[in-house]
Amino acid sequence: RSKEVGRNSFQLYKASMNARSLERLSMLSRFQNALEYDEFELHYQPLECLSSGQILSVEALVRWRDPNLGMISPAHFIPLAEELGLIIKLDNWVIDKACKQFKAWRDAGTNIHRIAINVSAQHLCQGNLAETVAQTLEKYGIDGRNLEIELTESSFVSNFHEAKVALKRLKMLGVSIALDDFGTGYSALSYLTKLPIDILKIDASFIAKIPDEYGNSEIVSAIVAMAKALNLRVVAEGVEKVEQKQFLQKLGCHTSQGYLFCKPLSADDWERFYSQWKATS
Numbered sequence: 001r002s003k004e005v006g007r008n009s010f011q012l013y014k015a016s017m018n019a020r021s022l023e024r025l026s027m028l029s030r031f032q033n034a035l036e037y038d039e040f041e042l043h044y045q046p047l048e049c050l051s052s053g054q055i056l057s058v059e060a061l062v063r064w065r066d067p068n069l070g071m072i073s074p075a076h077f078i079p080l081a082e083e084l085g086l087i088i089k090l091d092n093w094v095i096d097k098a099c100k101q102f103k104a105w106r107d108a109g110t111n112i113h114r115i116a117i118n119v120s121a122q123h124l125c126q127g128n129l130a131e132t133v134a135q136t137l138e139k140y141g142i143d144g145r146n147l148e149i150e151l152t153e154s155s156f157v158s159n160f161h162e163a164k165v166a167l168k169r170l171k172m173l174g175v176s177i178a179l180d181d182f183g184t185g186y187s188a189l190s191y192l193t194k195l196p197i198d199i200l201k202i203d204a205s206f207i208a209k210i211p212d213e214y215g216n217s218e219i220v221s222a223i224v225a226m227a228k229a230l231n232l233r234v235v236a237e238g239v240e241k242v243e244q245k246q247f248l249q250k251l252g253c254h255t256s257q258g259y260l261f262c263k264p265l266s267a268d269d270w271e272r273f274y275s276q277w278k279a280t281s
């Protein structure tokens with residue numbers, strides 16, 4: 001009886017809310033639970049040097065394994081986490097987990113030079129990113145030069161000065177800064193000289209259309225030339241086809257990342273991939 005009343009009042013409550021706020025509410029509690037019950041995990045995708053064939057670094061990519069919904073993509077939950085004010089908590093979890101994993105691999109003799117971590121745009125100015133990074137590096141005995149922080153342009157748009165200060169503090173730790181999804185968004189080129197950026201990651205949407213779509217190859221080739229002229233490392237994201245890789249090699253693009261070389265893998269699968277790759281290269 002009381003159960004039925006409960007259900008009815010829930011129905012009323014539900015009817016008074018729109019679908020969006022209901023989604024937010026359930027997401028909020030599920031997300032908080034997920035942080036508490038360790039439902040997040042990191043997958044890892046290598047970046048390949050296009051001239052030597054070496055693996056230069058590994059990008060950590062977060063996944064959410066919900067007991068009912070299964071694996072949820074960050075494209076779905078990162079924007080919500082940002083809206084709900086939970087992104088810094090998640091980012092900090094990722095920073096800790098990725099550094100811990102990097103140390104474990106290094107202790108096991110894995111010769112990966114760097115690990116790349118994505119940080120939300122909000123985090124750069126709002127949180128204590130540099131402090132968190134410094135503490136985590138110290139906790140695991142890792143040199144800052146082993147770390148890359150990937151940011152998108154939106155990190156700089158709202159508060160340029162604060163962003164610059166935060167980036168400088170990261171640079172003082174030896175950390176490299178990558179500009180992710182380059183070419184999308186506002187792409188104000190002045191960021192490239194006004195901020196201490198080390199790496200440009202050309203967005204996958206451009207790579208998807210090379211080498212054949214008219215105009216696109218020229219854009220990619222111009223980005224690569226500009227990166228080289230500015231002494232930036234340049235990474236092509238989303239390389240899926242041999243022709244794309246060959247085109248990028250011809251341009252002198254340093255690094256490629258994508259399904260062609262390796263998909264993002266769980267830590268265990270990545271270790272298997274790495275030892276096979278090592279044995280054959």
Ligand code: C2E
Pocket residue numbers: 045060061062073074075078091094118119120150180181204237238239240257258259260264
């Ligand atoms: P991103 O940093 O630009 O990561 C690249 C995305 O492209 C990843 O999607 C990766 O799985 C996917 N990808 C890699 N190679 C290929 C390819 O050849 N073809 C295609 N179609 N896709 C490829 P994912 O893992 O779903 O991540 C999506 C975005 O979510 C990331 O884009 C990043 O912006 C964000 N993200 C992921 N992990 C984290 C994290 O730990 N913290 C924060 N703040 N954001 C994260």
Ligand code: MG
Pocket residue numbers: 059118150180
């Ligand atoms: Mg990234």
Ligand code: MG
Pocket residue numbers: 180181201203204237
């Ligand atoms: Mg990207």
Ligand code: MG
Pocket residue numbers: 180181
């Ligand atoms: Mg992205």
